[in-house]
Structures are given as structure tokens and as C-alpha cells.
Amino acid sequence: MHPRHLSIKNFTYSLPDERIAKYPLPERDLSKLLVYKNGAIAEDVYRKIAQHIPENALLVFNNTKVIHARLLFKNANGATIEIFCLEPAGENTEMASAMSQTKSARWNCLIGKASKWKEKKLEYKTDDYTLTAELVERTPDAFVVEFNWQPEHFTFAEILDRTGMMPIPPYLRRASEEIDQSRYQTLYAQYEGSVAAPTAGLHFTENVFENLNAKHVETEYVTLHVGAGTFKPVKAETIGEHLMHAELLDVKIETIKHLLSAVSNNGKAIIAVGTTSLRTIESLYWMGVKANLNPACSIHELEVNQWDPYDIQEPVPAEKALQSLLDWMKKNGLQKMICKTQIMIAPGYRLEIADAIITNFHQPDSTLLLLVAAVVGDKWKEIYDYALSHNFRFLSYGDGSLLWSNPPL
DSSP, rough: OOGGGGGGGGGGOOOOOGGGGOOOOOSGSSSSSEEEETEEEEEEGGGGGGGOOOOTEEEEEEOEOOOOEEEEOOTTTEEEEEEEEEEEEEOOOOOHHTTTTTTTEEEEEETTTTOOOOOOOEEEOOOSSSEEEEEEEEEESSSEEEEEEEEEBHHHHHHHHOOOBBOOOOOOOOOOHHHHHHHHHHOOOOOEEESOOOGGGOOOOOOHHHHHTTTEEEEEEEEEEOOGGGOOOOOOBBGGEEEOOEEEEEEHHHHHHHHHHHHTTTTTEEEEEEEHHHHHHHHHHHHHHHHHHHHOOOHHHSSOOOOOHHSSOOOOOOHHHHHHHHHHHTTTTOSSEEEEEOOOOOTOOOSSSEEEEEEEOOOOOOOHHHHHHHTTTTTHHHHHHHHHHHHHOBBBSSSSEEEOOOOOO
16 A cells, blocks of 8 residues: 555554653663564663664664754743744755854744734844844745844854754643753764754763674764654644655765665664664665666755655665665765655655664654554554553653564565
8 A cells, every 4th residue: 555545543542641751861871672673572771772783783873963943032012932943944955054154044933922023123132142033924834034143253053052942842841941951962963953853862872882882883874954844743634645844864975885885785784773864864775766767867856755765666776776876976076965855754665774773652643653663564553552551751752662674574
């Protein structure tokens, strides 16, 4: 069955509010770990995850960094208006460039209490700088806001860091606190641009990395900036009526070569740490398929659309796809692959690059749960029932799992 026809009611479950982890545990790697492999479920803690990873495996992490995306302004009457920065507006959406802007920047934003924004500009002033926000236009999904600041030498990244708050998930139903500044960020976060953390990586500590290194487990890093769409529930009756959010991936050519080496080495496990890492490396596969079909295609034509994995009739082995992508990059003089992906991984999808995923427990009726179901099939129900009945903590600050893909029938 094509995923378009899947009913979302088959991918829901009852999640009591008390099972949602409102705060992180005192130590990152003491979160519980559910391990699913070959139909069996086991239980451990992240501190011992290396014991469940094969020697010489390759773990792929998302090194995006969460920005302080929530800005609070006051209108002339003293009412608070929240501006939530989503992504750069306009043609240049490359995140590194947008974050290094000085003087002014335009972003697509969500606005809380937008009806109270009557002034031409809102102002936020400190002893060190002044920031103004002007509403430029309303789009179907967001507002375009132009920010200007003085002194002009500050970058937008610096302005956000000084002014904004950490955008913890709305389902935590609490305000951002001091603990979130460090704990809603992975230890290896490097490139600013996400409005939500790649939460599977929140459990990894220096001790965990040392244990993995002792088993000769290799690590690799991709960048996919997580958008607010990750929290968007599927409200339509069928998956085909849901528009998957697009995100920008940024992957170095050396990383793609590393993935190619791994898939060429039969028996070497590739494990994606988080749904965003999985979506990134699987997107690279489909970009390679497109490059193989049309070596003269543009980078825009390489973008992965929502249904490409189910509609493209000429897939190729992973080794050939990645080599085709490398050949395309070399032909076009690129050292990095920066491209949008809208890939939806849902039941009916077969993993092409990854063998397993490390991930938290996700919301009912979500594309993230669909992704889990694509990896383990109908076993997702048994896995989630086990987690609920064995006191696992759910969602961003909760516990997690190591899920090995079911072999194809």
C-alpha cells in the first residue's frame, strides 16, 4: 500500500500527561534505553549503550545547534507579544549566512498575540543594543518579520543569544528555565539553526563516547536544522493529506564518502542517532538516485520531495546511489551538499542506508511515529506498550530506544 492511503488512526496510542518528561534527569546518560532487535525487547540505560552497538559500527549524529528562537516584545500598552523565529525569509535560506547577518535580517516567524501588534515596529532595548521588529507580510503558514538592530556590528546569532529564550517543546507546558539552556542542547551541537533539539542525542555524554571509541565504533556528523514542523501533528485522516515540512540539510563530501565506505563494507552497521539523522542519510540516497537518473540535473532537481521514495520507479543499490551523488558533486565543484528535503519515512518505506535508529519515544499521530513504524513495522505497538508499562519517560526529555530495522520479508 502506498503511504498516501494509510490512516493516521492506526498510528495513535494513549499517552498520559504524567508519562511526559517535563524535565531532564540529573545525568544525561542515566536515561533508560529500550533495545529492540529481531523481535525481542530488552532494557538498559544509555550509559551502557556501547554494549548494544557492534564493533566498527558507524553512528551518524546531527550536529545542529538550537537557537534562542523565542523573542518577547512589549507593545505600547505593555502586552507581551512573542515572536518565534522559524527560518530565514527570502531566497537566501542558507543558515550560516543568515545567522552571520549584521544590521538587519528577515525571518519567517510565528507570532503569539499577533492581533495586539498595532504599531509599525516593536522595540526591545538594553544598555548594549536596541532591537526592532517590523511586520512585513503574512504568508499562509507564518509572518515575515524584519529585524533591525544597533550597534550594527552584532550578528543576528549574537542578537538571538542575548535576547531570545530556548524554544523548549510546547507539550512541556512550562516556561523555559535555566536548566534548558544547557540540557536542551547536545554536547556536540555546533552549527546554529534549529528551533528544536535533535533529542536522541541529548543522552550522549563524554563517557558514552569513550565507551563507543573503545569498541572502535566510528562517528560521523551531518547537519539538518530542525524546524517547528517536527511538532506538527497529522490532523488529516490519511497520510496523503498531510504536507510534510521541508528542512535544509548540510553534509560535507567527506561524510558522504564515509557513508559510501560503510555501505560498501558488507556487514558494517550504520546507525542513525535521531530521526533527523535518519532522514538526512536516507535523503542522500534519493539524491543519489536522482543524480544517477540525470547526471546533468540541477541542485533544485535533487531536492527530495515528500513522495519521491515511493514514486521513483528506478531505485539503485545504496553504493551506486552515493557514488552517483559524489560524482555529481565533483562535476559541480561542491565540497558540501546543501539541499532541502521533504522526505516522509512511513510504513512502506525500506531503509536504504541505515540499519538502525536511536530515538526517543514520540507523540501519537505524528510523522515521527510513522518513521518508527517504517523501521520496525507493526512491532511499534508492542514496543510502545512495553515502554508505557515499564515506566519509560516519553518525548524530548524522556528515555529512548535503539531500534534495529526488521529484515525485509
